[in-house]
Amino acid sequence: MTLLHDLAATIDARKGADPSSSWTAKLLSKGPEKCAEKFGEEAIEAIIEAVKGDREKLTSEGADVLYHFLVMLAARDVALDDVLNELARRQGLSGLDEKAARPKP
Numbered sequence: 107m108t109l110l111h112d113l114a115a116t117i118d119a120r121k122g123a124d125p126s127s128s129w130t131a132k133l134l135s136k137g138p139e140k141c142a143e144k145f146g147e148e149a150i151e152a153i154i155e156a157v158k159g160d161r162e163k164l165t166s167e168g169a170d171v172l173y174h175f176l177v178m179l180a181a182r183d184v185a186l187d188d189v190l191n192e193l194a195r196r197q198g199l200s201g202l203d204e205k206a207a208r209p210k211p
């Protein structure tokens with residue numbers, strides 16, 4: 107189990123929990139659209155710090171992004187392992203080669 111797996115398990119365990127007891131439960135109770143919106147906000151905050159070049163704030167915002175990404179996945183019942191398996195499938199395949207092999211319109 108990695109830290110991300112532990113966090114995903116904690117997030118899953120918050121499904122249906124009392125929204126007043128946890129931020130995750132509160133966010134999940136608002137539905138997948140709200141979870142996606144929050145992920146988008148966090149991504150934009152990370153982008154701003156990346157553009158500014160503030161490494162410390164980008165690190166902190168990056169953690170927010172990863173956490174809220176996992177919440178967004180959980181809200182749509184997508185398992186972290188499914189995303190990791192997709193990444194594993196792509197391992198060793200150059201992004202440039204993959205793009206060149208796409209069917210031409």
Ligand SMILES: N=c1c2ncn([C@@H]3O[C@H](COP(=O)(O)OP(=O)(O)OP(=O)(O)O)[C@@H](O)[C@H]3O)c2ncn1[C@@H]1O[C@H](COP(=O)(O)O)[C@@H](O)[C@H]1O
Nearest residue numbers: 113116117120127128129130131132147148169170173174
């Ligand atoms: N990693 C996180 C994590 N990262 C960020 N957050 C919360 O995400 C919320 C949103 O952060 P913001 O700074 O955007 O807060 P905001 O109030 O929306 O700010 P504005 O948009 O209003 O400016 C805050 O309440 C943060 O505390 C997190 N909340 C929980 N976790 C993990 O999830 C676990 C379970 O948490 P609970 O569900 O709260 O028990 C925790 O033990 C942590 O491991």
